[in-house]
Amino acid sequence: MFPEVEVYRYVTEQTFDAYLYQLVEGKQKFISQIMTSKSPVRSAEDVDEVALSFAEVKMLATGDERFKEKMDLDMQVAKLKVLKQSYLSEHYDLEDRILKHYPKEIKDYEERIAGYGNDVKIASQHKPQGENKFCPMTLNGVTYKEKADAGGMLLAICKENPLSQPIQIGSYRGFQMEVFYDTFNTCYCLNICGMRKYKVELGADALGNLTRIENEIAKLPARLEAAKTRKEETIAQLETAKEEVKKPFAFENELKEKTERLNALNIELNLNEKDNAVIDDGQEQDGEQPEKKCMDRER
Incomplete structure (x- = not known):
């Protein structure tokens, strides 16, 4: 009936639209961590339940620019943490290869070279x-x-x-x-x-x-000859790995600066404290217990 349908998306400034789109973005990042061939491959961290605190609702309602900055920093810090986790994973893998994998391969090729060399000599003599x-x-x-x-x-x-x-x-x-x-x-x-x-x-x-x-x-x-070539290649890979493992995380300073700024914003906006629910328990404000009245009854 309708061959073409046009879809419009309206976003209203200083409303919950920003928060709703942030939720959608979080879901997209979670899916993208799995549906990719890049590092980290097919892995995703737990996503905690996201809920607005009373302070965050207040910031959205008032249109405070600091809250927008906080939301941006939340996303940037999260991305940097994923990159650092990937860096650490590769770093640990390189350390394992340097300590175990490459030395074992080199030793194996040395044994092969000795064996092949001896057998070539025997074959040439007969x-x-x-x-x-x-x-x-x-x-x-x-x-x-x-x-x-x-x-x-x-x-x-x-x-x-x-x-x-x-x-x-x-x-x-x-x-x-x-x-x-x-x-x-x-x-x-x-x-x-x-x-x-x-x-x-x-x-x-x-x-x-x-x-x-x-x-x-x-x-x-x-x-x-193939064993000799593979030994030389493995030695070269070992040296390259030793140089790579010395390199620090490229975005360490940026992550530190943005994390510190995010923490400062949380303190300014009072987002580092949990909202305290106000419960009317029927007690007086001064905390004193009401006196119990005793009534003497005649039997």
């Missing part, structure tokens, strides 16, 4: 020889010099050991080998054991399995 580019493989105490024989025996050993617990079966290119059945992926796997272990999934092709083993050993130099 390079494949001959036309087939194959090193003799020892399985169950027997050394096989031909690829086909070694691949076939490896498949036979897998079928004989359908257990999830790794079992040592021999050696190849200076590395010990373990075989086990991966129940999650439902396939046989082989561990190449040096200072560290490298998992290889085995298939039904005898020669293909040997190729997979060679490919995994060939990845060792790249693993070593």
Whole structure:
């Protein structure tokens, strides 16, 4: 019936409209704290029930400019407190990373570098020889010099050991080998054991399995370089975190000044004291108890 509807909002000066819009603004800030990807992410503080005191009603009725200043300061101080809480949260997270996370990562990469370096050295000392580019493989105490024989025996050993617990079966290119059945992926796997272990999934092709083993050993130099790079990056992150944690809260002075001004306004406007309800209890103003009258009655 009505294709277009125009909505007008009227605000009357020196009325409760300012207070009502302040309530709506508080709700919007609460919702915005959750519906955002910025810090703080999906978190919101408790919102206490807001109610006007008698003094605040008086200030609204008289149009005192100090009350308007107080309302503005309330919003600004609240925003600054949210920013400070976010700063403190990030500050504590950085301290935790500096003390625990980064040192642990650096130590882990140092262990990886030592392991990969040792295994690269072993692989370089036992390079494949001959036309087939194959090193003799020892399985169950027997050394096989031909690829086909070694691949076939490896498949036979897998079928004989359908257990999830790794079992040592021999050696190849200076590395010990373990075989086990991966129940999650439902396939046989082989561990190449040096200072560290490298998992290889085995298939039904005898020669293909040997190729997979060679490919995994060939990845060792790249693993070593990647560990060195990640260690350097983690050290750089640690140094950056140490510099960041030294930085103070950027709005500390502003928060302090506005909080002090807000407290001063509350004192001026008598908003720091709770309204005292006046109750007529029937007692005299001087606080004296009325005398009890005793009447002597004859029986």
